[in-house]
Amino acid sequence: MASVPARPPRLRRVGLGVVVPVGIAALLLVTIVAAGIGQNEVPPLQVLGSLLHHLHVPWGPLPDQVGEDTLWNVRLPRVMLALLVGAALGCAGAVLQGIFANPLAEPGIIGVSSGAATGATGVILVGGLGVAGYAVAGGAFLGGLVTTALVYLMSRSAGRTEVITLILTGIAVNAFAGGLIAFFTFRAAPTARDQIVFWQLGSLNRASWDQVYLVVGFVVIGAVASLVIARQMDLLALGEYSARHLGVDVERLRRIAVVVVAVLTAAAVAFCGIILFVGLVIPHLMRMVVGPTHRVLIPASLLAGAVLLVLADLAARTIVGYADLPIGMLTSLVGGPVFLLLLRRTRSRQGGWT
DSSP, X not given: OOOOOOOOOOOOOOOHHHHHHXXXXXXXXXXXXXXXXXXXXXXXXXXXXXXXHXXXXXXXXXXXXXXXXXXXXXXXXXXXXXXXXXXXHHHHHHHHHHHHTOTTOOGGGGTHHHHHHHHXXXXXXXXXXXXXXXXXXXXXXXXXXXXXXXXXXXXXXTTEEOHHHHHHHXXXXXXXXXXXXXXXHHXXXXXXXXXXXXXXXXXXXXXXXXXXXXXXXXXXXXXXHHHHTHHHHHHHTTOHHHHHHTTOOHHHHHHHHHHHHHXXXXXXXXXXXXXXXXXXXXXXXXXXXXXXXXXXXHHHHHHHHHHHHHHHXXXXXXXXXXXXXOHHHHHHHHHHHHHHHHHHHHHHHTTSOO
C-alpha cells in the first residue's frame, strides 16, 4: 500500500496581543536607530533622550545643539513621513487584497498610483520647477482620487461592481494614464522632465513636519475605517452569497474599501512619489504570519509597512556615501525577488510547485 505523504505542519498564527506590542516595539527601535544615522551621527540614547525631553520626560543624555537641530529639522520629519507612508501602503494593500479576495492585489490596480503620477506630472508640466511642492502634492492627491473614482464608476454595471471588471478597468485606465505621463514627460522642458522622472522614482529627501501633519490625518482616518470594516471583509471571504446571507451589503462594502484604499494611497504618494511593492509584499507576508483575519492582519500590515519603509529610507540615504537613492527603486529591487520567494513558498506548501 502506497504511503500517503505527510502534510506540511501548519504554522501557528500570531494573535493581536502579540502583533501590536511586538510591532510597536520594532517600530520604536528602527525609528530611534534611523533618526540617529547619517553624516552627523547621533547615538541612540541621545535620540531617545531628545524624544523624551520633547515629551516633557527629563530622562537620558541630550545631543549637542548641532545634533538637536539635525535630529528635529532633518531626520525625524523624514523618518516620520516614511513611517506614515509605509503604514498607509501596508494597510491599503491588506484592505484591497481582502476586498478582492486575492493576495496578489495591490493599491495600484485600481488606478490610484498612476492617477497620482498623472496629476503630479501635469502640474509639473504646467508650472515647471516654479510650482511649489504643495501644488505637485495636491495634483498627485487629487489625481489619485479622481482616477480611482473613474475606475469604480466605469466598472459598474446594473448597479453592481464585479471584481474582475474592476480589475480590468483599472488595467485599462493605468495604461491610459501611463500614456499621458509619457506625453507630459515628452512635452516638458528638460528641468521639468528631470523633476517628473525623479518624482516617479520616489524619494523622501524633502520631508518636512508640515507634510507629516498633513499625511497623518489621512492615515489615521484610513486605518480606523479599515478596522471598522474588518469583520465584514472576513465574512466576504466566505463568498459573496454567504456574505449577503449574513447581512453584509457587499456593494457598499466595496465602495467604502475602494475609498479607503484611494485616500491612503493618494496621501502616501503625494509627497514622496510612487513606491512599489510595499502594498503587495507586506500584507502577503503578514497573512502567512498572522492568518487571514483582518482585525489582526490590518494592524500587522500597518506596523510592518511602517517598519519596512523606515528601513528602506535608511538604506536609501546610507548605502552610497553622500547620495540619496530613490526609495521607490530600492523597494522594487528588493520587493520583487522577495515576493517571488514568498509566492514560491506558498505554492510549495499547497503542492503546486515542487
